[in-house]
Amino acid sequence: MSTTTFLINGVSDALISPLDRGLAYGDGIFRTIRVINGQPIAWQAHYAKLLADSRRLYLPCPEAASWQEDLGRLFADQGDGVAKLILTRGIAERGYAVGDHAIPTRIVIRSSLPLYPDRNASHGIRAYLCKTRLAHQPLLAGIKHLNRLENVLARQEWSDTVISEGVMLDQDGLVIEGVMSNILIRSGTILATPDLERCGVDGITRQRILAIAPSLGLIPAITSLTLTELMNADEVLMCNSLYGVWQVVDFNGRTWPLGQLAGRLRQFLQE
Structure with missing residues (x-):
């Protein structure tokens, strides 16, 4: 398994800001995807749902290619596991109002498949x-x-x-x-x-x-x-x-x- 287990905006050693609206308000969306041999299962359907959910929240969503590049890096060993995709509205000053300058935070996490009993x-x-x-x-x-x-x-x-x-x-x-x-x-x-x-x-x-x-x-x-x-x-x-x-x-x-x-x-x- 790759030693890299997450990427934040494509960076492996980045941190989440305490000013991120995903942390402060849960202002964001996510997807959980099974990955087999390095390939995310039903990727097109998952991205379509990510895009649809983001539009419902008026949240700009990165292009599919950005997510796929992150997934490719995290599963470069062609292994199995779980990919969690998280999109938040990004960093902003306190308050519920959505500013004009927030840049969405893109997070992709790799983890092992849960050990469900056979x-x-x-x-x-x-x-x-x-x-x-x-x-x-x-x-x-x-x-x-x-x-x-x-x-x-x-x-x-x-x-x-x-x-x-x-x-x-x-x-x-x-x-x-x-x-x-x-x-x-x-x-x-x-x-x-x-x-x-x-x-x-x-x-x-x-x-x-x-x-x-x-x-x-x-x-x-x-x-x-x-x-x-x-x-x-x-x-x-x-x-x-x-x-x-x-x-x-x-x-x-x-x-x-x-x-x-x-x-x-x-x-x-x-x-």
């Missing part, structure tokens, strides 16, 4: 119903912004290592997402995922799964998802860009037999 994929996972609720904010809904305190609080609710993920509801009690994942359910031939118009993160893997669902004979649907509907589903899946897809087999007092859909989706995502 049985999560082969046998399914146990999930926990979080007490922390997601607040509604349509202006930020779907964006992977730097304000993730709701998820931080939710993750502190359990320490049992047999629990792999938490299910988060919104302030109205609707199912929204996992602490680090998106959620999908299969009911017959319908593959549904929660509507994220008011809160939650619209993940790339979620988007990719919805796109390939018809090729698996499934009808994709984005809908307001109740906890009862999730509990009555034939299969419950959780997904993100690092582990792909896991099936939930134990949640909130119900168990499900291990199905085939999670494995099929993982195969499609890898292809």
Whole structure:
């Protein structure tokens, strides 16, 4: 592995200023990407989402070539791992007002892939119903912004290592997402995922799964998802860009037999 583990604006020994708005206000966005043999998986989709999120926040986004150059340097050994891309509004004087002269801060971090147990994929996972609720904010809904305190609080609710993920509801009690994942359910031939118009993160893997669902004979649907509907589903899946897809087999007092859909989706995502 390369000895360089991060770059800030393309510089390996740079530091983050205490005046950076990403630190002061969480004024920025990020992406987390799996890298295999030095290649970021689904790069075009990740950059498109980075660009779309930055536009939602009126945040100038560097060209794709700048990010790709950083990734190439950090993964010059053609190794595997995780790339985290962070974009902040940059250095500015105190206060919420956005000045005209702030230069965005571009950060790329290389780290090892988390050591997820193999049985999560082969046998399914146990999930926990979080007490922390997601607040509604349509202006930020779907964006992977730097304000993730709701998820931080939710993750502190359990320490049992047999629990792999938490299910988060919104302030109205609707199912929204996992602490680090998106959620999908299969009911017959319908593959549904929660509507994220008011809160939650619209993940790339979620988007990719919805796109390939018809090729698996499934009808994709984005809908307001109740906890009862999730509990009555034939299969419950959780997904993100690092582990792909896991099936939930134990949640909130119900168990499900291990199905085939999670494995099929993982195969499609890898292809």
